[in-house]
Amino acid sequence: MRRKSVLTVGVFLVGALVFLAEASFVTGGSAWAEGHGEEFSKNERRVHDHTQSTLDHGRQIFRFDTFGDEAFWGGTLHLHQAIAGAQNGGVGAGVSPKTALAVGLKVDADALPWQLKAQLSAGRVNLDDPATTLALLKLNAVVGVTGFFDNAGNIRSMGVQCALCHSTVDDSFAPGIGKRLDGWANRDLNIGLIVSLAPSLSSIADLLQVDVATVKKVLTSWGPGRFDAVLDKDGKAFRPDGGQAGTLIPPAFGLAGVNLHTWTGFGSVPYWNAYVAVTEMRGSGTFFDARLSDPGQYPVAAASGSFNTRGTPDLVTAKLPALHQYQLALAAPKPPAGSFDAAAAARGKEVFDNQGRCASCHVPPLYTEPGHNLHTPAEIGVDSFQADRSPTHMYRTAPLAGLWTHQKGGFYHDGRFATLSNVVEHYDTQFTLGLRAQEKTDLIEYLKSL
Numbered sequence: 063m064r065r066k067s068v069l070t071v072g073v074f075l076v077g078a079l080v081f082l083a084e085a086s087f088v089t090g091g092s093a094w095a096e097g098h099g100e101e102f103s104k105n106e107r108r109v110h111d112h113t114q115s116t117l118d119h120g121r122q123i124f125r126f127d128t129f130g131d132e133a134f135w136g137g138t139l140h141l142h143q144a145i146a147g148a149q150n151g152g153v154g155a156g157v158s159p160k161t162a163l164a165v166g167l168k169v170d171a172d173a174l175p176w177q178l179k180a181q182l183s184a185g186r187v188n189l190d191d192p193a194t195t196l197a198l199l200k201l202n203a204v205v206g207v208t209g210f211f212d213n214a215g216n217i218r219s220m221g222v223q224c225a226l227c228h229s230t231v232d233d234s235f236a237p238g239i240g241k242r243l244d245g246w247a248n249r250d251l252n253i254g255l256i257v258s259l260a261p262s263l264s265s266i267a268d269l270l271q272v273d274v275a276t277v278k279k280v281l282t283s284w285g286p287g288r289f290d291a292v293l294d295k296d297g298k299a300f301r302p303d304g305g306q307a308g309t310l311i312p313p314a315f316g317l318a319g320v321n322l323h324t325w326t327g328f329g330s331v332p333y334w335n336a337y338v339a340v341t342e343m344r345g346s347g348t349f350f351d352a353r354l355s356d357p358g359q360y361p362v363a364a365a366s367g368s369f370n371t372r373g374t375p376d377l378v379t380a381k382l383p384a385l386h387q388y389q390l391a392l393a394a395p396k397p398p399a400g401s402f403d404a405a406a407a408a409r410g411k412e413v414f415d416n417q418g419r420c421a422s423c424h425v426p427p428l429y430t431e432p433g434h435n436l437h438t439p440a441e442i443g444v445d446s447f448q449a450d451r452s453p454t455h456m457y458r459t460a461p462l463a464g465l466w467t468h469q470k471g472g473f474y475h476d477g478r479f480a481t482l483s484n485v486v487e488h489y490d491t492q493f494t495l496g497l498r499a500q501e502k503t504d505l506i507e508y509l510k511s512l
């Protein structure tokens with residue numbers, strides 16, 4: 063009797079489960095379950111949910127986390143005072159929205175209330191007044207910059223985020239104002255010029271053992287889209303030929319599957335994220351790399367001890383997994399239709415794969431080598447200045463997907479080739495390819511299509 067009822071209940075339960083499974087199949091369930099015609103197991107659900115929440119967390123960090131770096135940008139450099147201007151309790155003329163946009167800062171249109179958008183459209187917002195910049199900072203609308211305000215509404219500090227250099231906007235509202243494009247290199251941003259406005263640069267001067275005038279000269283030498291992430295390690299402010307020593311801001315998308323990162327292959331994405339957050343943005347956290355303790359190659363890092371930074375509290379380490387995952391999720395965007403000649407690009411693919419020998423290093427679809435993706439300067443026919451500033455002494459095969467988004471500022475680590483045509487001519491000579499004129503133009507159309 064008892065056994066029979068257990069059996070009945072059991073049969074009923076199985077029936078109910080089958081019914082539920084079918085119902086969720088019919089009504090869709092999650093997108094994944096739909097594709098596979100089955101439900102997540104408990105464990106799969108756990109992995110899926112973890113991935114989703116990590117991704118959301120990573121996006122938040124990439125866009126909004128200063129890692130406590132306001133202690134440096136506001137606390138040490140007092141950069142917020144230069145932005146506010148004397149009229150608003152700071153120093154100097156201040157930075158108006160017009161100036162901010164002119165030096166490449168971007169405004170997140172989604173952070174603007176509709177009333178303000180309407181006023182902007184009607185031309186009723188004073189874009190020459192630094193007070194308007196402060197209002198935008200209060201709205202958290204300046205991409206990659208956070209203002210900290212006291213209770214009276216006065217700016218008391220500021221910090222920066224990854225998005226400052228690695229995001230731009232789609233200009234959908236106005237030039238420089240639109241929806242965020244995370245991972246796109248901001249090649250308009252003149253970060254050196256912005257930092258040079260800071261009223262207190264003596265800490266940088268002390269670190270480099272130069273005077274403040276020299277620091278300003280170095281900062282303003284980079285120009286738009288460039289930053290020097292090794293200066294504070296090796297103190298090399300200029301190239302031997304006197305040229306600027308900054309590197310172009312690369313995209314932070316299309317990096318999944320790519321082994322080594324940065325132009326010179328310093329390390330992996332999480333390696334570099336810790337490097338930047340702690341030693342460049344000057345967030346509070348931990349960074350360790352014994353390679354940078356070599357006083358020959360990195361005299362400044364060896365002396366300052368920045369190769370072994372132990373900031374407390376550590377506001378970086380716990381965020382590295384989510385930040386890593388978010389960057390891996392940023393696929394390289396496809397170029398808009400009509401931005402290249404599709405027929406020529408199809409012919410150019412043949413050149414890329416065959417006569418041009420490009421695909422031997424830029425292996426599709428990563429467009430870099432699976433494996434140890436580095437080459438000597440001699441192999442690619444360029445000087446070793448920047449490679450020798452890296453522990454690798456090499457250049458990393460640049461992943462080319464989404465190349466169309468970062469044509470401003472030129473190509474190669476320092477933008478030495480102004481156009482894609484210059485790049486192709488360089489390879490034609492370097493590898494004695496003997497490409498015909500038509501093959502060269504086809505190759506360029508292919509590069510624009512990636």
Ligand code: HEC
Pocket residue numbers: 222223224225226227228253288289290291309310311312313314317322323324325326331334335338339343385389
């Ligand atoms: C001040 C501008 C600036 C900020 C802020 C910045 N970066 Fe970068 N980033 C650069 C530059 C310049 C490089 C190239 C460095 C090099 O190769 O010498 C770079 C390189 C990278 C790379 C390597 C990309 C590749 O092609 O392999 C990644 C990944 C990256 N940054 C992520 C981040 C993250 C995450 C943050 C925030 C924690 C951040 N960056 C903050 C300027 C910046």
Ligand code: HEC
Pocket residue numbers: 325414418419420421422423424436437441442444457458459460462472473474475476485486489490505509
């Ligand atoms: C021996 C390996 C190798 C071959 C072959 C090669 N490249 Fe490269 N490529 C590199 C490396 C390394 C870099 C990065 C150079 C730097 O950072 O200065 C690069 C950079 C580039 C860039 C600049 C990317 C950027 O973001 O600025 C383009 C464009 C490019 N290559 C296209 C090509 C084309 C087209 C060919 C074939 C004609 C080709 N490459 C052949 C290794 C190679």
